[in-house]
Amino acid sequence: MKRIHSIIAIAIITSFALLSACTDRYPIGELANNSNRLVVEGRFTNATQTHTIYLSRTLAYTAPTPNGSGYPVETGATVTITDDQGNTIPFNETSPGVYITTGSGEVGRIYTLNITTSNGKQYSSEPEKMSEVPAIKNLKVRYEDRAIPFEDTTNRVAIISIQSEDLQTSNAYYMWYWKSGQSSQFNTIDSSWNWTYVPGRLISGAEEGFDLAELSDDNTKNFVKVYQTSISQKAYDFFQALTSQGNNNLGPFSTPPAPIRGNIINNNDEKDFALGFFTVSGVHSATVKLE
Numbered sequence: 694m695k696r697i698h699s700i701i702a703i704a705i706i707t708s709f710a711l712l713s714a715c716t717d718r719y720p721i722g723e724l725a726n727n728s729n730r731l732v733v734e735g736r737f738t739n740a741t742q743t744h745t746i747y748l749s750r751t752l753a754y755t756a757p758t759p760n761g762s763g764y765p766v767e768t769g770a771t772v773t774i775t776d777d778q779g780n781t782i783p784f785n786e787t788s789p790g791v792y793i794t795t796g797s798g799e800v801g802r803i804y805t806l807n808i809t810t811s812n813g814k815q816y817s818s819e820p821e822k823m824s825e826v827p828a829i830k831n832l833k834v835r836y837e838d839r840a841i842p843f844e845d846t847t848n849r850v851a852i853i854s855i856q857s858e859d860l861q862t863s864n865a866y867y868m869w870y871w872k873s874g875q876s877s878q879f880n881t882i883d884s885s886w887n888w889t890y891v892p893g894r895l896i897s898g899a900e901e902g903f904d905l906a907e908l909s910d911d912n913t914k915n916f917v918k919v920y921q922t923s924i925s926q927k928a929y930d931f932f933q934a935l936t937s938q939g940n941n942n943l944g945p946f947s948t949p950p951a952p953i954r955g956n957i958i959n960n961n962d963e964k965d966f967a968l969g970f971f972t973v974s975g976v977h978s979a980t981v982k983l984e
Contacts, residue, residue, distance in 0.1 A: 728752055731767060731816060733957050733969035734884070735806070737774055738922065738976045739798045739823060742881050746772050746784055746792040748808070751968065766790025769811035777803040777820070798823045798973065806957065806971040814965070819927070819956040821973035826867065826923040831856040832979040834917070851983055853906045853917055866929040867891055868974070870920040871906055877980055879918045890924065890932055908983075917981050922974035931955055931970045 728751055735746035748767035772784035772792040782796035798804055806818040833854045838847040853871070868890040870882050887906065905919065924932075934953050952968055959965035 730952070730965075731808070731810070731814075731957075731967040732764070733806070733808070733816075733818075733955070733967050733971060735969075736882065736922075736972040736974060737798050737804055737806075737823075738974045739800055740920075740976045740978070741797055743793050743795055744797070745881065745883065746806070746808075746971075748772070748790050748792065767810060771807075771809040773807045775805050775807060800825050800975045804973045808957075808967075814962075815960040816957055816967050817960055818971040819958075821925055821928075821956070821971065823973045823975055824865065824923040824925070826921055826975040826977055827857045828977045829855060829857055829919065829921050829979040832917075832919055832981040834981050834983055836984075848909060851908045852904055853908070853919070853981065855903065855905045855919060855921070855979075857921060866924045866926055868922045868924045868928075868932075868972075869905060870922070871917060873908055873917045873983075875915050877916045877918075877982070879916075879980075882920060886920075890929060915983055917983065918978060919980075920976050920978045922972075922976045924972055924974055927956060928970055928972050 730751045732749045732751055733746065735744070737744050748770055750765040750767055752764060766789045768786065768789045770786070770792070772786075774782040774784075774794070774796070776782075776798075782794055784792035784794045786792050800823050803820045803822045805820050808816040810816075833856070834851050835854065837850055837852060839850055840846075841848050855869075868888060870886040870888045872879055872886045889905075906917070908917070931953065938953060954966055955968060955970035957967040957969065957971060959967070
């Protein structure tokens with residue numbers, strides 16, 4: 694299986710494991726000994742695609758997980774997104790804790806996530822504006838032979854580079870998601886996608902290019918899809934704090950880290966904030982074929 698490594702020089706995140714895994718979406722709650730707190734994972738974009746909100750619950754540090762794996766999912770919730778023009782986009786629960794909509798956003802509009810749990814608690818995100826994102830001008834792949842340490846052989850790698858038009862907006866923040874697969878058709882962005890982010894600029898100038906990812910060439914993946922997205926400064930600060938916490942080495946006797954607050958609160962109890970961050974993004978995507 695190809696391993697994809699970010700080689701952007703700044704703000705590297707090589708795995709989505711800090712936020713989620715297939716069954717453990719936000720292990721923050723276990724680390725923080727912060728039991729039964731609502732956990733939200735989701736993003737909303739202007740892409741014509743299914744958008745998904747995942748809801749679950751944290752567990753106490755010493756509590757066993759349900760059936761030995763995963764975290765308790767939050768079922769029976771009412772989930773909607775509202776915008777600054779009074780429109781409401783409903784989500785439907787398609788499987789336990791998974792809520793989807795086919796609605797999409799519009800650049801320039803402001804969106805708020807609203808959640809009412811089955812026990813009547815109401816949560817809302819802070820309003821997030823959907824900002825413009827530069828278009829991907831070109832997505833390229835080149836190949837290099839890399840020496841394998843302690844072996845008299847090399848490994849062929851595919852390097853994915855991206856070229857984009859810079860908006861030259863000093864307060865802009867960008868995030869990239871990418872994934873490789875055997876088909877040119879990819880699922881919507883979820884925890885199986887790789888991601889990284891960068892503040893303030895693409896690089897500088899009118900049009901810039903840089904290497905985004907590196908894949909071992911084992912001939913099992915034929916396509917790579919990349920989403921280039923805009924995020925708010927608050928979202929950037931959240932992911933940066935999460936990455937910093939994840940990079941701290943916790944020993945067996947270390948104090949569990951405090952939970953990182955996102956942008957979702959209980960409307961009637963400020964202490965009962967949810968974990969996670971609801972991101973709103975303008976997006977552009979491109980797909981490249983590997984030879």
